[in-house]
Amino acid sequence: MRIDELRDVLFEFIQGYFAGADVAWGPRQNATKPINPFLSLTMGKVHRSQHSLLEITNEASRSLIPCTVILSTELFTHGREVVDEEGDSYFEDTAEADMMDFVNFMTSDYADDHYERLNINVRPEGDILPTSAVRDQDYEYRAKQEFLVSFMGEAEGYAGISRPNWKQTASGGGTEELANLQINDVDPLTLDIEQTQEE
Numbered sequence: 209m210r211i212d213e214l215r216d217v218l219f220e221f222i223q224g225y226f227a228g229a230d231v232a233w234g235p236r237q238n239a240t241k242p243i244n245p246f247l248s249l250t251m252g253k254v255h256r257s258q259h260s261l262l263e264i265t266n267e268a269s270r271s272l273i274p275c276t277v278i279l280s281t282e283l284f285t286h287g288r289e290v291v292d293e294e295g296d297s298y299f300e301d302t303a304e305a306d307m308m309d310f311v312n313f314m315t316s317d318y319a320d321d322h323y324e325r326l327n328i329n330v331r332p333e334g335d336i337l338p339t340s341a342v343r344d345q346d347y348e349y350r351a352k353q354e355f356l357v358s359f360m361g362e363a364e365g366y367a368g369i370s371r372p373n374w375k376q377t378a379s380g381g382g383t384e385e386l387a388n389l390q391i392n393d394v395d396p397l398t399l400d401i402e403q404t405q406e407e
Contacts, residue, residue, distance in 0.1 A: 209359050245285040252278035273361035282352040303351035304338045329358040
């Protein structure tokens with residue numbers, strides 16, 4: 209799985225839970241005062257394992273690379289309106305409690321079944337952090353939670369860039385010639401192999 213594919217499936221799953229909130233990658237860009245609660249998603253650095261699992265079928269190689277990445281989620285909310293006996297109303301901070309419910313969802317059996325179909329794993333990393341003390345001009349209350357996401361990166365082909373419907377990366381990386389290289393395309397006469405004799 210590519211990191212952009214992982215971002216897409218995580219976003220879709222999380223958005224399915226926050227049906228009454230706005231969910232977006234990065235900080236909120238809207239200039240108008242928000243009505244809905246807002247969940248900000250950010251992803252940290254991808255850590256790739258030094259070693260990979262190698263599969264070779266019909267002279268085509270495929271490496272499965274264990275990877276992890278931190279997913280940070282921060283909830284911005286107006287809280288819950290409470291009306292007292294005298295009819296006066298105020299808003300109470302529900303950010304931490306609402307985040308607890310979200311963590312329950314992300315660690316539920318339902319979520320685990322979804323992760324298994326995607327061949328990923330998601331678990332909370334650290335504690336829920338109440339961040340309401342950080343003043344925001346639009347939202348009164350905030351809470352943050354990080355998740356450790358494990359997934360398998362893939363590198364296919366002799367040059368590690370083969371995939372169905374191959375295209376050059378948006379940054380100009382790779383060539384079709386490299387993507388089509390096979391193991392049997394290597395000329396053994398160009399390899400410098402040292403031979404040792406047993407005594």
